[in-house]
Amino acid sequence: MASRPSPDVIYAELSAEDNSTEIESLCTQCWENGKTRIMLTKIPYFKEVILMSFSCPHCGFNNNEIQPGAPLQDKGCRIELKVERAEDLNRQIIKSEHATFKILENEFEIPPTTQRGISSTTEGMIAQAAANLEKDQPVRQHIDLDTTGKIQGVIDTLKAMAAGQQLPFTVVxxxxxxxxxxxxxxxxxxxxSKTLYERTREQLQEMGYNVPQANDTHTAATAAPPPPKHGADLPDHLRAANWDFSKSIEDNIDKRREEEESGNIGRDEALFFEVDCHHCGTKGRQDMCAIDIPGFRECLVMAFNCPHCGVRNNEVKAAGAIGDKARRWTLRVTDPxxxxxxxxxxxxxAVRIPEIDFEMQQGTQGSAFTTVEGLIGKIADHLQESNPFTGDSSAQNELSAFTQTIDDLRKxxxxxxxxxxxxxxxxAADHSFIGRRHPERPQEDDPGLTSEAYDRTEAQNDELGLLQMKTEGYEHEQPP
Incomplete structure (x- = not known):
């Protein structure tokens, strides 16, 4: 099995050309001064991160750490991996300082305070945990032989799992x-598999966020009623930006509706409002316009431009409710x-091309209004530019297969x-569409294009949030 370079090697290769910064800091082992190297970077398909590497020239102590540079996400995440093959041990893992790593079969857990902020592999995480436990075994032998023997059994199991000798097992x-x-x-x-969930107040407090308690009568009496929740159960000062953004959208939509009714604005004219740039945090301009796609429905075109850092993005979203059923469009591309x-x-x-065994799950790439050629080109560009595991740290067989997929898409x-x-x-939401070859002649048959409506599965309803949505009798419920 091919292996990736250890995080120690990655951090050691940082140089001045990588926009890293060196600062003098205290060594916690010998109390002399060592050097900490810090570099800001972004991992595609992930978040902005801060790489930190400390080394002490006096005692030789080294410490490496990775911390997210991105803000707190709207929801927490639970990622479950069933390790059934040797290649699963080589998957890249990024564990933040708030994450817990678990192995379900032997009820083993690495808490957030241990192996905090690291970039490793499944094998590396388990092997490092075994090494950390084994380091204190000589001391335990002089204190409690029974406990030492039980811990040694856990260490042997972890080593067997890391070596691929004890499969399958499940990590979370x-x-x-x-x-x-x-x-x-x-x-x-x-x-x-990945599941998003709403954070509890206890989890927010453990991460260091100040959440008012329910029995805080002074705060409850003086504080204004909170706005409706958006995403996580965040404190008011963290929720304020999202609330202002949503309110500005509602205000602009109401204003546009009034102007349309009065005849002062056309359907093809755009609204704009200020939102925070997700790259630099400064105010940028978000444009939004409603368009009608012939033969389909009304859609919203959104474009964002930041004058400070220059980042731009655009997106198209189908307006209206989720369809009664899911829809599958199948196009047989026979000529240019x-x-x-x-x-x-x-x-x-989700996008599938059976001839090259390609499948892209829903949510992998944003929405787009383009052509068949443009869609395939966007997917190839997105894969080539955004995948973080195509560098020297990738296993050669994975890199070859990934490169071949991109080449097949372009061909x-x-x-x-x-x-x-x-x-x-x-x-699953019935918000996608493939146009006819000759839309100006709708009476002609189009045998290369088929559209099939089908009942959504329970998993698809869960992905869309429909299982948690209450559409009847909600007006009679008391607010929490």
Whole structure:
């Protein structure tokens, strides 16, 4: 099994060219001064992170740590990985300082205070845990032989798991901050699952956030009623930015409706409002416009531009309610003319191309209104630019397979010998659309395009949040 460089090697390779900063800091082992090297960077498919590496020239003590540079996420995350093959031991793992690492089979747990803020692999996490336990075994032998023997059994089990000799087993990474990550392998990774959840007040307090208690009568009496919740159960000062953003959208929509009724604004004119840039945190401009897609429905086009850091992004979202059923669009691309068909892909749509064994799960890429050729090109560009596991630290067989997938996607649009192929858009919310070859002649048959409505599965309803949504009798319930 190919192995990745250890975090020690990665940190040791940082240089002045990496925009790193060195500061003098105190060594906690010998109380002499050592050096801490800090570098700000961003891991694609993850968050902004801060890499820190400390070394002491006096006693030789070294310490490496990774901390998220991104803000607290809207929800916590629980990532579960079923380690069934040797390749699963080589998956990259990022464990934030608030995350708990568990192995369910032997009820083993690495708390947030241990191995905090590291970038490693499944094998590396387990092997390091075994090494940490084994380090104090000689001392335990002189204190309690019975406890020493039990701990030695745990150490032997962990070593067997790290070496791939005791499979399968299940690892869980539970992070209330939402800033942890486990690498996905392949286009359809059935062994990896991720669940988002609402944080409790206790979890927020453990992370250091000041949450008023229910029995704080002075605070309850003087504080203003909180606005409706958005995302996590955040303190008011953290929720304020999101609340102002939502209110500004509602105010602008109401204003636009009034102007439309009075005839002062056209349907193709855009609204704009200020929102915080997710890169630099300063105010940027968010434009929004409603358009009608022929043969489909009204959609919202949103574009953001930050004048300070220059970041730009755009997105298209289908307006209206979630469809009564899921819908699967299937297009048989037989000639270059099919590559020019209009495509609206929502963020709830999965994309499949069976001929090259490619599948992209829903939520992997944002929504877009483009053509078949443009959609495939965007997917290839997104994979090439954003995947963090294509560098020197990747296993060679994984890198070759990933590169081949990108090449296959690009050939679909540039090499006529790759025709025909099949493009499938499977949207649980029924917010996606593939246009006809000749929309100006709707009476003509279009045998290459089919659309199938089907009943959503329970898992799809859960992904869309429909299982937790109450649509009847809610007006009679008392607020919490």
């Amino acid at each position: 990474l539970d992070d209330p901050a939402g800033n942890s990550f486990i690498e996905s392998i392949g286009t359809s990774d059935t062994r990896l 003319e099919d590559l020019n068909r209009d495509v609206l892909k929502s963020d709830s749509a 679909l649009c540039s090499d006529p010998s790759c025709l025909p192929f099949t493009l499938v858009l499977d949207d």
